[in-house]
Structure formats: C-alpha cells, structure tokens
Amino acid sequence: xxxxxxxxxxxxxxxxxxxxxxxxxxxxxxxxxxxxxxxxxxxxxxxxxxxxxxxxxxxxxxxxxxxxxxxxxxxxxxxxxxxxxxxxxxxxxxxxxxxxxxxxxxxxxxxxxxxxxxxxxxxxxxxxxxxxxxxxxxxxxxxxxxxxxxxxxxxxxxxxxxxxxxxxxxxxxxxxxxxxxxxxxxxxxxxxxxxxxxxxxxxxxxxxxxxxxxxxxxxxxxxxxxxxxxxxxxxxxxxxxxxxxxxxxxxxxxxxxxxxxxxxxxxxxxxxxxxxxxxxxxxxxxxxxxxxxxxxxxxxxxxxxxxxxxxxxxxxxxxxxxxxxxxxxxxxxxxxxxxxxxxxxxxxxxxxxxxxxxxxxxxxxxxxxxxxxxxxxxxxxxxxxxxxxxxx
Numbered sequence: 001x002x003x004x005x006x007x008x009x010x011x012x013x014x015x016x017x018x019x020x021x022x023x024x025x026x027x028x029x030x031x032x033x034x035x036x037x038x039x040x041x042x043x044x045x046x047x048x049x050x051x052x053x054x055x056x057x058x059x060x061x062x063x064x065x066x067x068x069x070x071x072x073x074x075x076x077x078x079x080x081x082x083x084x085x086x087x088x089x090x091x092x093x094x095x096x097x098x099x100x101x102x103x104x105x106x107x108x109x110x111x112x113x114x115x116x117x118x119x120x121x122x123x124x125x126x127x128x129x130x131x132x133x134x135x136x137x138x139x140x141x142x143x144x145x146x147x148x149x150x151x152x153x154x155x156x157x158x159x160x161x162x163x164x165x166x167x168x169x170x171x172x173x174x175x176x177x178x179x180x181x182x183x184x185x186x187x188x189x190x191x192x193x194x195x196x197x198x199x200x201x202x203x204x205x206x207x208x209x210x211x212x213x214x215x216x217x218x219x220x221x222x223x224x225x226x227x228x229x230x231x232x233x234x235x236x237x238x239x240x241x242x243x244x245x246x247x248x249x250x251x252x253x254x255x256x257x258x259x260x261x262x263x264x265x266x267x268x269x270x271x272x273x274x275x276x277x278x279x280x281x282x283x284x285x286x287x288x289x290x291x292x293x294x295x296x297x298x299x300x301x302x303x304x305x306x307x308x309x310x311x312x313x314x315x316x317x318x319x320x321x322x323x324x325x326x327x328x329x330x331x332x333x334x335x336x337x338x339x340x341x342x343x344x345x346x347x348x349x350x351x352x353x354x355x356x357x358x359x360x361x362x363x364x365x366x367x368x369x370x371x372x373x374x375x376x377x378x379x380x381x382x383x384x385x386x387x388x389x390x391x392x
Contacts, residue, residue, distance in 0.1 A: 002031035002039045004054070004061060011043035014050055014063070017377040019107050021052065021061035035166065036130035038071055053113065053131025055163070062112035062129055076135070076142040080116075083109045084146050090370050100184040100193070101371045102205050107381050108373035114139070117201040119184050119193050121150050124201040125175070127158040130166050140175040153177025155195055172196070183264070187212050189235050190264045192257065199229060206368040206384055207232060207296070210332070213366065213388075214294065215240035217330050221291035224248070226279045226321070231258030233294045233332075238266045246290075248275045248282050283320035292330050295321050299337040307339045311348050314340070318352035322360070322391060329391045330363070338383040345385045353389075364388040 006014070010025035021041060033039060033054050041049040041061060051071065052063040069075065083104050087093050092101040103123070104116040113129030116139075123143050127133035140154050154176040159167050181194035186208055195202035211232050219241040225233040228247040237245050247258050255274045262272050275282060279297070295317060300310035318333055325331055335345045342365075353360040366386030368374075374381040 001051075002029065002033045002037060002054070004029055004039050004041045006041065006043055006049070008044045011047070011049060014041060015043075017066060017375075019052075019063040019110075019112050019375070019378055020059050021063065023056075023058055023060040026060055035163070036134045038131065040068070053129055055130060057163075062131065064111055064131075071135070073138055073141060076138045077145045079109070079111060080104070080139075080142040080146045086373070087371055092371060096185075097188045098186050098208070100186055100191075100203060100205055101208075102369075103371075105372045105381070107375050107378040110375070115201065116143070117195075117203075117205055119195060119202065120182055121147065121152045122177075122179055122182060122195065123147075123151065123154045124195040125154060125156045125158065126161055126201060127156070128161045130163060133158055133162060133166075133170065136175065144176065151176070153179040155180075157195065157201060186232075187236075189239060191230060191232065191235070191261050192264065193230075203230060204232065206336075206372050207334075208371075209369040210334075210366050210386060211236045213364075214292075214332060218242040218292050222246075222288070222326075224288075224290040224293045226283070226293065226295045227297045228258055229254050231261045233296070234258060234272060235261055235265050237292070238262065238268045238272060242292075243271065245272045246275060246288065247272065248277055248279050250276065250278050252276045280317060280320065283317075283324055286324070289324060289326045290329065291326050292332070293321050293325050294332045296332075296334045297336075300335070300340075304339050307337075307344075310337050310340055311344065314345070314348045315352045315355070318349055319355045322353055322356035322358045325358075325391050327392060331389050331391060332366075332386065333389070334366070334384065334386045336384050338380060340385070342382070342385050346387065349387055349389070359392040361390045361392075362387060363390050 005027045006025050007027040035055050037054050039054045048068050050063040051065040052061040099120040103118050104114050106112050113132040115126040117124045156175050157172050159170045159172050180196040184193050193202040215236050218237045220243050223237045223242045223245045225247045228249045231247050234245050234247045255276045300313045368384040
C-alpha cells in the first residue's frame with residue numbers, strides 16, 4: 001500500500017484523531033497513487049498513524065481507520081453495523097412514528113465523504129469523495145448485510161457532489177432495487193419523498209428535531225416558513241394548531257410538493273397559503289406581520305472565498321425578517337453553511353437586529369438532529385446553526 005509520510009510535527013492532528021490530512025502536511029509519498037486510492041499515513045519518525053482515501057487537493061487524505069487493517073467487506077459491514085447500533089440507541093431504527101433517518105454522517109460516523117439516508121428501508125447513498133465512490137459496491141453489500149430482507153432499494157446519488165472531472169464519467173444509478181419515491185413518517189407526520197429528483201437525498205432530515213421543537217410556539221399563531229422546500233416546518237405548524245401558515249420558496253416544484261404534503265397530513269389546507277417567490281423579494285413586498293417566522297435558507301457559501309458575501313446575505317435576510325415580525329414574535333433562523341461558524345452566525349444576527357432596530361433575546365441555540373452526529377475530534381462537522389430569538 002502506498003505510504004504518505006508527514007512532515008515533522010504535522011502528525012499531531014492525526015494523533016488527536018482529526019480525520020483530515022492537508023496537502024501541506026505531507027513530506028513525501030512512497031509509491032504510486034491515484035485519486036481515490038487507499039493509503040497508509042506515517043509520522044516523520046516512522047510511526048503508523050492511519051489509513052485513508054487519497055485525493056490530490058487541499059484535503060489530501062480523508063482518514064477512515066486509525067487502525068492498521070484491510071478495508072475489506074468485513075470492515076464495511078462493521079462500520080455500517082456500528083452506525084446502525086447508534087441509530088437504534090437514539091430510538092430511530094424501530095420507530096413507528098419515524099422511519100427516515102441518516103445512517104451514515106461522514107466524519108461523524110468515521111467515514112469521511114460518505115452520506116447514507118434511509119427512507120423507510122430505501123437507502124440513498126451520496127459519495128462526496130472518489131475513494132468512497134470506488135467502494136460503492138462494498139457499501140451496498142454492507143447495507144444488505146445490516147438490513148437483510150427489509151432493504152428495498154439502494155440509490156447512488158453521487159454525481160452532483162463528486163469532484164468535477166471524475167464526475168464526468170459517473171451517473172446516478174440504482175445499486176439494488178428500483179423504487180424512486182415513497183411516503184415516509186417523521187414524528188407521526190407523513191411526507192412524500194422522491195430521492196431521485198428531489199434536492200440533496202430527497203428530504204432535509206437534519207431539521208427533524210427543530211421541526212418538532214417549533215410546535216410548542218405556534219398554537220393559534222400566524223407562521224411564515226421561508227425557503228420551505230417540501231413544507232416540513234409548515235406541516236408541523238399546522239398539526240400543532242397554527243392559525244395560519246404561509247410557505248415561500250422560489251421553486252414551483254417545491255411549492256407543489258409542499259401543498260401535497262400539507263394535504264397528506266391535515267384537514268387545514270384552507271389555513272395554508274403557498275407562494276412561489278424569491279424570499280427576499282417576498283419579505284420586501286409582503287405587508288403581513290407574522291407571530292412566528294422560520295428562515296432556513298440553502299447554504300449561502302460553500303467555500304471560504306464566498307464567506308463574506310454569505311454573511312452579507314444572511315444579514316439582509318434576517319434584517320428583513322426582524323423588521324416584519326410582530327412584537328412578541330419568535331424567529332427561528334438557520335445557516336447550513338459550514339464555513340460560517342456559530343460565532344460568526346451569531347454576530348451576523350446581532351448586526352441584523354441592530355439594523356432592524358429591534359430588541360432581541362436569544363431563547364435557544366439549535367443544531368442538526370442527533371442522527372447527524374459530530375465527532376468530538378472534528379468540530380467542522382457541526383454545520384447546521386440555529387437561533388430561536390424573541391423579538392420585542
């Protein structure tokens with residue numbers, strides 16, 4: 001196996017179990033290597049450190065084992081079984097009220113570059129690294145090993161998230177079965193999910209806890225769900241007794257899906273209005289004052305270079321929301337941009353409140369649901385930031 005030798009003192013992060021090796025830490029490479037190959041990592045003094053997938057980029061190696069072992073089928077079976085046991089421990093694998101959850105959350109489950117979401121025994125796999133994509137058949141076999149006859153389908157939806165040049169030769173495909181969509185349950189609510197045509201893997205599972213958390217604040221209130229996608233927060237709000245719910249998204253398909261999900265769950269469709277519109281324009285032109293607002297935009301920045309523009313975008317968006325919310329209103333605001341950390345997001349909301357001239361109190365700090373775990377040694381995995389604030 002090809003060896004990656006690190007520079008002196010550059011082994012410390014790996015010894016602390018951080019799962020990334022940056023290109024600048026590499027002293028030399030012993031042997032031939034191509035993108036996606038499995039390599040062994042050694043300290044400058046010759047100590048073995050880890051095994052990982054190589055990629056010619058800023059993050060040169062993503063570590064998938066801190067033990068010296070073969071990455072054979074037994075390895076993949078064990079990793080997925082361990083992840084399944086964790087989801088069982090947090091009450092998801094045998095849950096009649098919730099049958100969609102994240103099985104593998106990349107670094108949080110010790111498998112950087114791999115995402116697997118489960119939708120009522122349908123698995124959707126996203127490989128964000130070439131190495132993981134080269135192991136997709138072993139991953140599929142491990143899913144069959146863990147779920148057995150209960151597993152209905154496996155869909156590989158990696159083409160859009162793989163490195164560009166490699167992705168040119170990749171098509172999304174079924175690795176097992178052929179089901180393209182289905183109805184899933186989340187906390188007793190039903191949602192239509194199409195993992196082939198939908199955004200990401202089909203549904204934003206990471207907001208499950210936060211959607212449930214919203215319900216304690218919406219009874220008899222007017223609610224705005226901005227960037228609603230499939231209407232998750234809207235359905236929860238209506239089920240919890242909201243007086244009126246407005247859902248906004250720029251995608252006409254998203255709004256159609258929202259309307260179907262509202263009808264699937266409630267007899268309160270008359271209390272729900274969908275708007276196909278740009279959220280910023282909607283907030284500027286709409287004169288409705290809301291008691292509760294949910295602002296959950298897509299990632300405004302996916303790289304450090306775009307972080308400043310993202311922060312300005314978050315500030316404008318939240319200023320408009322704070323200007324429009326009722327006195328005594330509650331704002332749920334989120335960022336899923338990994339490059340915008342908790343402190344920067346908090347400070348951005350502070351700036352928005354100052355510009356909106358509103359007095360604001362922080363009620364809660366929110367994050368992703370626990371089936372999206374964060375390794376203690378990889379804080380970068382905490383990508384979803386949320387604040388619940390009370391506006392005077």
